[in-house]
Amino acid sequence: xxxxSTLLVHYDKGTPAVAKExxxxxxxxxxxAKVDAMKKAVMLLxxxxxxxxxxxxxxxxxxxxxxxxxxxxxxLYLELIEKTDSKGKVLPEMIxxxxxxxxNLMHPNEYIRGVTLxxxxxxxxxEIVEPLTPSVLQNLEHRHPFVRRNAILAxxxxxxxxxxxxxxxxxxEMIEKALSTEQDPSxxxxxxxxxxxxxxxxxxxxxxxxxxxxxxxxxxxxxxxxELIRSVCKTKPAEKGKYIKIIxxxxxxTSSAVIYECAGTLVSLSSAPTAIRAAANTYCQxxxxxxxxxxxxxxxxxxxxxxxxxxxxxVELIIDVLRVLSSPNLDIRRKTLDIALDLITHHNINEVVQxxxxxxxxxxxxxxxxxxxxRQMLIQxxxxxxxxxxxxxxxxxxLLMDFLGDSNVASALDVISFVREIIETNxxxxxxxxxxxxxxxxxxxxxxxxxxxxxxxxFFLGAVxxxxxxxxxxxxxxxxxxxxxxxxxxxQALLIMVSMLQLGQSPASxxxxxxxxxxxxxLCIKLLCHRNDEMKKIWLESCRQSFVKMISExxxxxxxxxxxxxxxxxxxxxxxxDFFHLKSRKGxxxxxxxxxxxxxxxxxxxxxxxDENDANKLNRILQLTGFSDPVYAEAYVTVHHYDIALEVxxxxxxKETLQNLCLELATMxxxxxxxxxxxxxxxxxxxxxIKANIKVSSTETGVIFGNIVYETSNVMERNVVVLNDIHIxxxxxxxxxxxxxxxxxTMWAEFEWENKVAVNTKIENEREFLDHIIKSTNMKCLTGxxxxxxxxxxxxxxxxxxxxxxxxxxxxxxxxxxxxxxxSGYIRIRSKTQGIxxxxxxxxxxxxxxxx
Numbered sequence: 001x002x003x004x005s006t007l008l009v010h011y012d013k014g015t016p017a018v019a020k021e022x023x024x025x026x027x028x029x030x031x032x033a034k035v036d037a038m039k040k041a042v043m044l045l046x047x048x049x050x051x052x053x054x055x056x057x058x059x060x061x062x063x064x065x066x067x068x069x070x071x072x073x074x075x076l077y078l079e080l081i082e083k084t085d086s087k088g089k090v091l092p093e094m095i096x097x098x099x100x101x102x103x104n105l106m107h108p109n110e111y112i113r114g115v116t117l118x119x120x121x122x123x124x125x126x127e128i129v130e131p132l133t134p135s136v137l138q139n140l141e142h143r144h145p146f147v148r149r150n151a152i153l154a155x156x157x158x159x160x161x162x163x164x165x166x167x168x169x170x171x172x173e174m175i176e177k178a179l180s181t182e183q184d185p186s187x188x189x190x191x192x193x194x195x196x197x198x199x200x201x202x203x204x205x206x207x208x209x210x211x212x213x214x215x216x217x218x219x220x221x222x223x224x225x226x227e228l229i230r231s232v233c234k235t236k237p238a239e240k241g242k243y244i245k246i247i248x249x250x251x252x253x254t255s256s257a258v259i260y261e262c263a264g265t266l267v268s269l270s271s272a273p274t275a276i277r278a279a280a281n282t283y284c285q286x287x288x289x290x291x292x293x294x295x296x297x298x299x300x301x302x303x304x305x306x307x308x309x310x311x312x313x314x315v316e317l318i319i320d321v322l323r324v325l326s327s328p329n330l331d332i333r334r335k336t337l338d339i340a341l342d343l344i345t346h347h348n349i350n351e352v353v354q355x356x357x358x359x360x361x362x363x364x365x366x367x368x369x370x371x372x373x374x375r376q377m378l379i380q381x382x383x384x385x386x387x388x389x390x391x392x393x394x395x396x397x398x399l400l401m402d403f404l405g406d407s408n409v410a411s412a413l414d415v416i417s418f419v420r421e422i423i424e425t426n427x428x429x430x431x432x433x434x435x436x437x438x439x440x441x442x443x444x445x446x447x448x449x450x451x452x453x454x455x456x457x458x459f460f461l462g463a464v465x466x467x468x469x470x471x472x473x474x475x476x477x478x479x480x481x482x483x484x485x486x487x488x489x490x491x492q493a494l495l496i497m498v499s500m501l502q503l504g505q506s507p508a509s510x511x512x513x514x515x516x517x518x519x520x521x522x523l524c525i526k527l528l529c530h531r532n533d534e535m536k537k538i539w540l541e542s543c544r545q546s547f548v549k550m551i552s553e554x555x556x557x558x559x560x561x562x563x564x565x566x567x568x569x570x571x572x573x574x575x576x577x578d579f580f581h582l583k584s585r586k587g588x589x590x591x592x593x594x595x596x597x598x599x600x601x602x603x604x605x606x607x608x609x610x611d612e613n614d615a616n617k618l619n620r621i622l623q624l625t626g627f628s629d630p631v632y633a634e635a636y637v638t639v640h641h642y643d644i645a646l647e648v649x650x651x652x653x654x655k656e657t658l659q660n661l662c663l664e665l666a667t668m669x670x671x672x673x674x675x676x677x678x679x680x681x682x683x684x685x686x687x688x689x690i691k692a693n694i695k696v697s698s699t700e701t702g703v704i705f706g707n708i709v710y711e712t713s714n715v716m717e718r719n720v721v722v723l724n725d726i727h728i729x730x731x732x733x734x735x736x737x738x739x740x741x742x743x744x745x746t747m748w749a750e751f752e753w754e755n756k757v758a759v760n761t762k763i764e765n766e767r768e769f770l771d772h773i774i775k776s777t778n779m780k781c782l783t784g785x786x787x788x789x790x791x792x793x794x795x796x797x798x799x800x801x802x803x804x805x806x807x808x809x810x811x812x813x814x815x816x817x818x819x820x821x822x823x824s825g826y827i828r829i830r831s832k833t834q835g836i837x838x839x840x841x842x843x844x845x846x847x848x849x850x851x852x
Contacts, residue, residue, distance in 0.1 A: 018099045019051055026061050031070070034062065038073035045080040055081070055093060063100045068111060071104070074558040075119040079566055084123050085737035086711065088659065088679075090127040098131050105135035109142040117150035126167070129158050133167050138188045140174065145184035154473035156194040174516035179206060185218035192221055196228045203228055205247070214246055217254040224653055226250070231273060233269050240269050250596070251282055260286060260299075267306065286318040293329045300324070300335045304692040307339055317344040322355050330377075331368055337381045349389045349449040358400055379403065380740075383418040387555075390426040397422065399431065413742055426549055448487070454500065457516040462500040468526040469493040473528060474536050483584050490528050496526050546786075553784045557738075602749040605806060630654045631661075631721050633707050639732040644671070644694040645728075650708065651687040658682040660718075661710040663690050669702030670835065671695070671728065682710075702728040731843070734809055734836075737802040744782060748810055755841035758824045762847050766795040766815055769823055769848075774799060776847035777840060795815040809836050 025037035044051055075566075082332050082341050083094050104116040117139060123129055136158070141153035152175060158164050159171045159242045168174075172195060179191040195203035204517025207214070207225060214225060229247065233240040233527045247269075261281040270276075281304065287299050303321060314321075323344070324336045344352055356378055363375040379400060386393040400415045454462055465579045473493050501521055527535055624633040633653075636647040646665075652658050658680045667673060674693040684686055694704065704726040709718050739747075763769040767788060774781055778800040788797065799811035808831060815825035827844055831837045 002807075011416065019053055022051075023054060023057050026057050031065075032506065033075065034065070035067075035069050038070060038077065039244065042073060042080065045077065050082070052631070059093075059096050063097075066616050068109075071112060072115055075115060079119060079122050083128065086623075086660070088681075090125050094125070094128055098128060099105050101132055102135050105132060105139060107836050108312035109420070110142070110147050113139060113529055114144075114146045114150045117147065117154040120154040121150075123157075124161065126161050126163050129161070130167060133158065137168075137174070140178055142380070145187050147436065148178075148182070149184065149190050152190040152194055155230055156190075158195060159198050168284065176202050178204065179192050181313060184346065187232065189218060189221040189224055192226050192228075195229070196224060200228070200232070204232060208242070210247060215249050218256055219253075222250060222253060222255070222258045223261060230265055230268065244270055244275065244502055246452040247277065249280060256286060256290065258504070263301070267302075269311075270566060273313055276306065277316070279316060280306055281320075282312075282358050282828060283321075284317055287321075287324050293327070293332060296324065296327060296329070296332050297335065300332065301717055304339055307342055312345065313344055314339075315343045315348065318348055319351060319355070322352065325355075325359055330373060333374060334377060337377060340382050342535060344388060346389065349385060349392055351384065353392045353396060354541055357396060360399065364439060371410060375415055377405070379414045379418065383414060383421070385702060386422055387425070387642065390422070393430075394424045412516065414740075420547070421551055424548060447541075454503070459500070459513045462504075462513075463517040463520040465501070466497050466521045470524040470527055471539055474531070474540055476535075478532070478540075494525060494528055540722075549786055550784065553786055557784075622724070622726055624648070624726075624772055625708070625721055629721050630719070631658070631710065631809035633663075633708060633721075633723065635726060637728075639696075639728065644696060644728060646692040646694070646702075647702070648690045648692065649687060650682065650690060652682040652684055655682060655684050655711075656712045657710060660711040661708065663692065663706065663708055665694075666791050667694065667702060667704050669703040669728075696728075704728065731778050733805070734801045734803045736778060737800055737806075738780055739782070739800055741782070744800060744810065747808055748812075748830055751810065751832050753806075753831050753834050753837040755829040756845050757827045757829070757841050757848070759823055759827065759848065761823055764817075764821050764823065766793075766817060766823065769796060769815065770797055770813055773811075773827065773848060777801070777812060777843060779813065780808065807831060807836055808832055809840060812838070 010017070022037045025033045028034070038058075041051060041054055058074070058077065062070060065071065065074075080095060082088055082091070101116060101120075104112050107113055107116075117136065120129060121130050136154050138153060140145050140155070142148055142151065155168060155175060159168050161167070165171075175191050175194045176199075179188060179195065182188045182191060192203060192206070195206065197801065202460065207228065214222065215224070224249070228242045230311055233243055247262050247266050250258055251266075253259055253262070259282055263282040264789040266275045266279045283299050283303050283306075287296055287303075290296060290299070307758060318340055321336060322340050325333055327333065340352065351391075360375060360382070362377045363371045363378070382400065383395050386396060397419065400418060403415050404412050415581070419430070450461075450465070454465070470493070473486070473490055476489055480486050501513070501518065503509050504518065527539070531679065535598060621635050622635050624635055627630060634649050636649075638645040638647075648663055650661070650663070659681050661682050662677045662679050664677050665673060672695045672804075674695055677692075682692070696702070706723050708721045710716055710721075710725065759769075761769055763772060770788070771780070773779075777799065779801040781797055782800050783797040788795065794816050796814045799813065801809045803809065810830045812828045813825070814828075815823050817822055827848070829837050829840045829844070831840075
């Protein structure tokens with residue numbers, strides 16, 4: 001709100017407009033030709049050309065024009081040209097435009113007045129603005145609101161200049177008077193903004209004297225009110241009680257933007273259950289009322305933040321959150337399920353599962369796009385619910401079993417995994433005695449689905465059937481005392497297995513049986529013909545123990561992830577403890593009482609003292625210049641999702657004042673500077689901080705480089721100090737994440753960008769090398785510990801991470817120990833975008849040798 005925005009327009013300089021042609025067009029009487037000439041002049045200025053020879057021509061032939069388009073282009077031209085010399089003094093010829101500006105400010109046309117006032121907001125030269133102040137003040141009482149609202153902004157901009165308070169001594173008082181009588185919503189908003197920026201106490205007094213009217217104010221004015229409340233409460237936290245009442249009243253506003261800002265302000269100011277509940281309810285209502293998917297995703301992010309810090313309150317709203325599943329967008333549905341699964345308790349599990357079952361049934365009714373993926377997400381959610389709360393497993397097993405033959409293989413695999421895990425973890429629940437009489441429909445096939453699939457040549461399925469029959473026979477032998485019955489069953493099983501082998505070798509088969517399936521079926525036949533206790537133990541006990549171990553490791557991983565999410569805070573021994581019950585409650589509302597309790601709890605648990613470690617702060621400081629340079633500079637770099645903030649400390653080590661000192665930065669990669677560099681003056685042996693913001697648009701290693709340019713009074717030439725490069729690490733953008741094996745394989749097959757890095761390391765232990773890669777890349781190892789056990793000389797593992805931009809990073813590590821003890825192999829990286837694949841590859845190449 002306080003910064004001017006810059007529009008960069010591309011201009012082809014291949015055929016530059018000749019200054020002479022522009023000058024001739026400006027001197028003529030053709031209005032359209034003048035407009036085109038002014039546009040060309042503005043474009044040249046935007047591209048760095050100075051064209052000083054046009055200034056006098058424009059003053060003579062363009063200033064007197066009454067055409068609105070020409071006047072607008074003239075103001076753009078005046079905004080772009082240099083108005084000061086190398087020493088910062090206003091150029092003498094600039095005085096020529098002051099009279100024209102004064103005339104425009106008194107012009108009978110309100111448009112001319114308004115655009116001229118808007119132009120004054122961009123002037124930083126006090127010498128040009130000073131003669132115009134009386135005319136600006138007169139426009140505060142103009143009949144047209146367009147003029148008044150721009151006059152207020154002009155007063156605010158002039159008042160904020162270095163000597164602005166001397167030009168407008170009583171500006172806040174005049175604006176406050178105008179605010180009390182103003183009826184135009186935009187002008188009223190600008191007046192309140194001026195008081196908020198330049199005289200905060202007056203803005204606060206006006207707000208508190210009109211508390212009952214705030215809910216009736218215009219949307220733009222209400223937004224400024226919320227910004228004022230945030231600012232005041234930050235400096236005076238003890239007074240936030242009276243402002244929270246205003247925020248609560250604005251929650252019933254008609255504007256969705258105001259309601260959203262209210263909820264965010266409420267969360268930032270108060271941790272009282274009443275306030276958090278009101279904010280969460282607001283977010284849920286907006287989720288259902290807004291149709292834009294991006295808005296829904298932002299609201300879900302806000303709810304996710306509330307879930308991490310106020311889970312008990314969010315548990316009450318789980319059903320409201322699940323209503324967002326009505327949106328057809330898969331990203332919204334996925335994020336909704338992720339939030340809901342963390343809010344499940346014994347009290348709401350039945351209601352949640354019932355709602356998820358209804359959603360599963362809906363996916364069967366129509367062939368909507370991506371219905372299969374949504375069904376898979378629901379099955380995974382139900383699986384997670386049943387694992388946490390086994391009592392609901394029996395209510396969903398029968399429904400999910402219908403999807404064993406789902407066309408979406410991933411959904412069928414999830415159902416199988418779910419049933420296997422439930423059977424293992426809850427044996428008393430999938431045990432049931434049933435009896436049914438098969439009914440044959442006239443004309444229907446008598447062969448079942450299993451036999452039909454076998455006849456189509458699915459011999460992998462045949463091998464699985466052979467293994468299953470073998471295990472069933474071995475279990476029957478343990479419980480059946482009659483050897484005759486056992487031998488009869490063995491004979492039937494052998495007949496089925498031999499028949500499958502004959503089918504695989506028959507010319508009538510769609511294709512011959514593969515070697516792996518053939519060997520597996522033959523192994524089952526040999527086992528049934530030569531049964532012994534050792535083989536029984538391997539097939540019936542060892543296999544099951546491996547599965548049990550896998551389930552246990554999965555549960556341990558989930559517990560570790562849950563612990564990692566839980567933030568532990570500690571209070572210092574000498575921290576102050578306030579006793580709530582001994583405090584005065586006079587004049588305090590219920591919300592203020594709750595808020596005080598929460599503050600005391602946070603203070604007691606040390607949550608207010610969670611400052612970043614000083615050592616970590618020091619690690620983020622980068623030296624940009626040498627100690628012997630006339631200007632010393634160092635930067636404190638903060639990376640926060642899409643933004644990189646640079647706080648550059650500059651120290652003048654000379655005995656002269658440095659003038660027009662400018663920090664010039666440039667970027668390489670997907671980094672963009674947000675604002676233009678500004679000029680500063682720096683006294684001898686003094687220091688200053690210059691802040692620069694950079695936007696990040698993708699996960700790619702970037703470089704920030706630049707110079708510090710300055711002038712001294714003795715030497716008119718500009719001096720340049722070249723800065724050290726700042727390398728932005730990809731590790732700041734990615735974080736460890738978890739996905740299923742099926743999802744990993746699916747993404748691995750889909751992603752087109754691959755970077756293959758050869759293993760080149762002095763580390764000789766396979767597991768040690770894997771741990772080093774995991775630590776260096778900040779990724780999560782999806783391969784379980786049991787799968788990495790043993791010393792066989794080989795190791796293969798999958799790693800996974802997600803970036804802040806939602807990009808997936810997949811890594812496969814495959815290494816082998818050579819006879820000389822060295823490790824060899826490859827690290828393969830796959831991603832959807834080129835940047836993350838290349839950047840991760842460079843990082844691994846740099847780090848894999850074991851360097852820190």
